[in-house]
Amino acid sequence: MASISVEQAIEMQRHAHKKDILSAYRKIESKGTFASSKALRQPPPAGLFIDGLGDVTMPLSETQARDVKARCRQAPYGKSSDTIVDTTVRNTWELDASQFSFRDPKWGHYIQALVQEVAKSMGVVGTIKAEIYKMLVYEEGAMFKPHTDTEKIPGMFGTLVIALPSPHQGGDVVVKHCGQTMTFKTSEHPxxxxxxxxDVSHEVLPVTSGYR
Structure with a gap:
């Protein structure tokens, strides 16, 4: 007959409690999901303006994509308490929200309609809003290894990415949560x-051609 120590007994009890909690969590029925994606039937309004470049038309041409990239900086990422640039982990370009704007008044209604769609797909009840944070440019070879988002503003609970019209291949978004994996292919839709x-782990697979 084998004997166990007090420490082993405590650890076994903790493990059993974790299994019970996870089992109860999985039985919770939710109307939403931890991640979602949808093709947009209507193209976004015109009126994208970038400081130092001017008006940008869509779909984005390769020439304009290069011009946009020239105004960007290499995107950093958070590691512990530091913010660093490491292109082996995150290789993409970014513009701060202060560097671009959407001048067509229709953009406000467009974003609000998207927010309502997001709330429905994620099972969110109540009023939510979206705040522009960055514009990201993914060129050929650009990617972002698996990570979770940090809170950018008080009350932030999720991330919304709008893939604007720009021909590309690759750049799939892969999200994982509690043993489930979803893959979203932005290249399949205009x-x-x-x-x-x-709190969902996600990554952007390498873009193989074009700009996303």
Missing amino acids: QSFVCWYS
Whole structure:
């Protein structure tokens, strides 16, 4: 007959409690999901303006994509308490929200309609809003290894990515949560959105051609 120590007994009890909690969590029925994506039937309004470049038309041409990239900086990422640039982990370009704007008044209604769609797909009840944070440019070879988002503003609970019209291949968004995996292919649609909760692990696979 084998004997166990007090420490082993405590650890076994903790493990059993974790299994019970996870089992109960999985039995919870939710109307939403931890991540979602949808092709957008209507193209976004015109009126994208970038400081130092001017008006940008869509679908984005290769020439304009290069011009946009020239105004960007290499995107950093958070590692522990530091913010660093490491292109082996994150290789993409970014513009701060202060560097671009959407001048067509229709953009406000467009974003609000997307927010309502996001709330429905994620099972969110109540009023939510979206705040522009960055514009990201993914060129050939650009990617972002698996990570979770940090809170950018108080009350942030998720991320919404709007893929603007720009021909590309690759750049799939892969999200994982509690043993489930979803893959969203933005290259299959002229324009689309992808959203997920902040605690969801996600990555962007390498773009193989074009600009996303």
